[in-house]
Structure formats: C-alpha cells, structure tokens
Amino acid sequence: MTILCLCLLLSGREGRDADQETSAHLEWDSLTPDVSARIFDPEDWDFVGSEASRHLTRQFRRERTALALDWLRAVRSQVNQSIRAHFRAARGNADLKPADEIRLWLDFVCFQATSGILYLMVWTYGPPRAAKLLEYSQELAGKLRQATEDFLPAGHHVAVELIDGKQQGKS
Amino acid sequence: MYGELKHQDVQTACRDLADRSLAKIRGDLARLIYLASLRDYNTGEYHHEGLACRFTESVAGRAMASCHRDVFRRMLLCPVKELVEQLELYASSNNSTSFELVRVWEKLQPYRVIVPLECSSLAARLFVSNIRAALAILQARQLRVLQHPLSA
Numbered sequence: 001m002t003i004l005c006l007c008l009l010l011s012g013r014e015g016r017d018a019d020q021e022t023s024a025h026l027e028w029d030s031l032t033p034d035v036s037a038r039i040f041d042p043e044d045w046d047f048v049g050s051e052a053s054r055h056l057t058r059q060f061r062r063e064r065t066a067l068a069l070d071w072l073r074a075v076r077s078q079v080n081q082s083i084r085a086h087f088r089a090a091r092g093n094a095d096l097k098p099a100d101e102i103r104l105w106l107d108f109v110c111f112q113a114t115s116g117i118l119y120l121m122v123w124t125y126g127p128p129r130a131a132k133l134l135e136y137s138q139e140l141a142g143k144l145r146q147a148t149e150d151f152l153p154a155g156h157h158v159a160v161e162l163i164d165g166k167q168q169g170k171s
Numbered sequence: 172m173y174g175e176l177k178h179q180d181v182q183t184a185c186r187d188l189a190d191r192s193l194a195k196i197r198g199d200l201a202r203l204i205y206l207a208s209l210r211d212y213n214t215g216e217y218h219h220e221g222l223a224c225r226f227t228e229s230v231a232g233r234a235m236a237s238c239h240r241d242v243f244r245r246m247l248l249c250p251v252k253e254l255v256e257q258l259e260l261y262a263s264s265n266n267s268t269s270f271e272l273v274r275v276w277e278k279l280q281p282y283r284v285i286v287p288l289e290c291s292s293l294a295a296r297l298f299v300s301n302i303r304a305a306l307a308i309l310q311a312r313q314l315r316v317l318q319h320p321l322s323a
Contacts, residue, residue, distance in 0.1 A: 034248050035247065035248070035293075035294060035297070038247070038248050038250075038297065039297060041250070043250050043251075043252070044250055044251045044252075044301070044304070047250065047251055047252050048251055048304050048308065051308045051311060051312075052304065052307055052308050052311055053307075053311060056304065056307045056308075056311075060300065060304045063296075063300040064300070067293065067296060067297055067300065070293055070296075071293060074293065
C-alpha cells in the first residue's frame, strides 16, 4: 500500500517536472536501450568499487543513481506524452474498440506502477539491482507503443520506439 | 533524389575521413579529441581543408559531425575499465605520462568540450562521470605504484 502511494506521488511529480525538462533535452541518444543498459550495468558499479577509494566509489554510485532516475523520468514522460496523444486521437475515432482501449489502459497503469517501483528500487538500492525490473518495464513500454501505433502520427512514436529497440534486438 | 545523393556523399566522405585520418590515430579517445578539435567552438561547425576540397564544405562538415557522433557513442557505451585503458593509450601516444595526463585533465577538464553538439545532457553527464571515474582510477593506480614500486 505504501509503495503504491509512493508510486502515485512520484507519478504526479514526475509528470510535471519531466514534461518541461526533458522535452528540451531529448536528442539523439538519451533514451536508446544501449545507453540505459550502460547506466544500469553492474560492471562499472563493481569495477569502480574494486579499484577506487571509498569516497570516489560513493560519488560515482551517486552519479549513476541520479542518471538512472533522470533516464527513468524521461522515459515516463515520453510514454505519458504518447498515451495522451493516443487518447486525444482516439476520442475522434469512430472505429474505436473498447476492449482494446481497456487493455491499453491496463498496460499503461501497469507500466506506471512498474516504473514507479523501479524508481524506488533505483533510488534505494542503485541501478544494477533494478536491472531486472527495468527489462519488464521496457517490455511494457514496447507493448504501449504497439497499442498506440494505429492512432498516432509517426513523430509521436520516436521515443517509445527507441525503448522497444532493445526487445527487437533480443528476439 | 537530391537528399539521397547527398547522403551517399556524406557516407563516402565519412569513409574517406576514417581511412585517411582516423585510421592513423590510436584509440577512440584520441579520435574523439581529434574530431572535436576540428570543430569551431563559436559556431559548432567543423573544418577540414582536405576533406572540403575532395567533397564540398557542407558534405565534409556533415561527415565530420557524423564521425564525431559515432566515435562519441562508442566511448559513451564503453565500460569504465576500457576507458582507463583508453586514457593510458592516449597518454602514451602523446609522449606524455599518464601521471601528467591525470594532473592536467583534472584541472582543465578538456573532456567536457569533446562532447558532440547534438548530444543530450543525460548522455553528456554519463560520459563526464565515466571519464572522471576512469581518471580517478588511473590516479589511484599511479599512487599504488609509487607507494609499492616493486610489486608493480
């Protein structure tokens, strides 16, 4: 229950902050799966821990955690924008299928909850421990892209496509 | 049609730059620094006389920007462990010691100006964080060698 409440709080705050901040900064590389893989990869986390002083290790891990949280905010902001655009487009669509819309809404809620938990895990334990949940969250983002595809003009898909690229690469 | 031709020209110019200039430079870090040095700090435009003569100013500029992005991307995705090796390689290829490199880079922070213009702030922060960690690890290794010269 506490986690759920925190997720809702985070979701509300992120929506406001990230929408303004990230739209100006997102360029060619920030949301691609390989960049997120680098941020969440435990290799650097462990390597710096084994080679550097305690002070530097703490500083490096703090920076990585901040980067992972910013990345997550940016992804959530992009998904939120896509979903908003989808619902705007769906309103005027005569061939709307309620079952598909409900499924999309459930996926969206699930994505919000997963990414909210992911945010808390990254914040608490650091990015490497949250890597597994990251994959699941990215899968959901990919599903949302599939679902919104029919309604939106091409430009709206870019960010979610970047996220989805990882899954295509894997399969 | 024109766009396609232009794209092909840029690709050809990229290959030319890679074969004639970048291939002679050891290590991606050195290549990145070289490519960033071709860029005007005020306008963000790249200048390379030879490449501009073989192609056009605009094609050459786009090719250099593209190569810069590619090399930067490789460095961005490079683990910190490899970055430490790249720094050592860069220091040795410039006839300086890694001790000098660490000292000067920590003061001047030249790695901040080698980031491509189109790079997002998130990617730039990741790169700077990694380079700083790699420099600190290199410094820690040097200190260990100074303290225990025989075991090194």
